Amino acid sequence: YGLRRFIKSRYLSREAKFLIYETLVQPVLTYASEAWTVTKQEENCIATFERKILRSICFLDSLEQKAGKATVEMG
Numbered sequence: 001y002g003l004r005r006f007i008k009s010r011y012l013s014r015e016a017k018f019l020i021y022e023t024l025v026q027p028v029l030t031y032a033s034e035a036w037t038v039t040k041q042e043e044n045c046i047a048t049f050e051r052k053i054l055r056s057i058c059f060l061d062s063l064e065q066k067a068g069k070a071t072v073e074m075g
Contacts, residue, residue, distance in 0.1 A: 014058070025053060029046065
């Protein structure tokens with residue numbers, strides 16, 4: 001939760017936010033993932049969490065989020 005203010009900050013560029021995500025969030029999220037036994041439900045939770053952060057970084061409005069969800073469901 002400490003990184004949330006950086007991810008939602010208007011003063012940081014999108015590139016800086018992606019750098020924060022790639023260097024701090026993603027490694028923690030996937031730490032030792034090679035040894036995990038992940039169920040489909042857990043995999044969906046991880047993917048949902050990642051999409052939520054990436055949407056926050058990109059500032060997508062609700063209409064774009066719905067379009068993205070439809071794209072994911074179709075793909």
